[in-house]
Amino acid sequence: MSALLNLEQVDAFYGSAHILHRLSLTVQPGERVALIGRNGVGKTTVVNTILGLASLRSGRIRLGTRELPRPRPYLAAQNGVVVVPQGRRIVANLTVEENLLLGAASSDKRRKGPWTVPEIYRLFPILQERAHTPGTALSGGQQQMLAVGRALMANPSLILLDEPTEGLAPVIVDQLGQIFNAVAKQGTALLLIEQNMSLVVRVAERYCAMAKGSVVAQGPVENSPAGLRDLEAHVMV
Secondary structure: OOEEEEEEEEEEEEOOOOEEEEEEEEOOOOEEEEEEEOOOOOOHHHHHHHOOOOEEEEEEEEOOOOOOOOOHHHHHHHHOOOOOOOOOOOOOOEHHHHHHHHHHHHOOOOOOOOOOOHHHHHHHHEEEOOOEEEHHHHHHHHHHHHHHHHOOOOOOOOEEEEEOOOOOHHHHHHHHHHHHHHHHHOEEEEEEEOOOHHHHHHHHOEEEEEOOOEEEEEEEOOOOHHHHHHHHHHHHH
């Protein structure tokens, strides 16, 4: 079975700035992978390269069996890959429900799956309570739930989660961890870009640690105090 996401020896740039250096990374169908590392090592650039927002200069990107010599956001969507971006990017003049419907509208109409507005409301009851509220009027944690729900409305094979717990209270982080695991049980693969290692050990089954624009270590995630210390050591490199 082909990997959902396969980056091989990728070099990526912003203008003349060389950010990713021969980076290789895979995510298999249904797999939960954490991409970890300090700020500034290029984690978000991995996402931006897949979307074509950073310039792919060499290497290969495949989504399933399709190679993307010139990545673009619509190509990712067509191949079942969606992003929950850092900062959430809720559309200010749309209600909660309209933001959810936007996720379905931007998807490939041929894609079928379990996620509908009623199913999102079952996963996030607070969103149903606030369905007709402007999306940006929600709390930070509720906006993150909305961003995840909006992504799920595309019925993706793979969700890229870019720092989803940034700035959130620990109780909300715990809720999101439960939600990510519930999503994974439906068969959706996750690439979790995160610095909260306690969340990583609860959600991910494999980690890839980055330093200086490359993956420098990877292995299974051990949900134990020793495993948590090992992951935290990678983030401090």
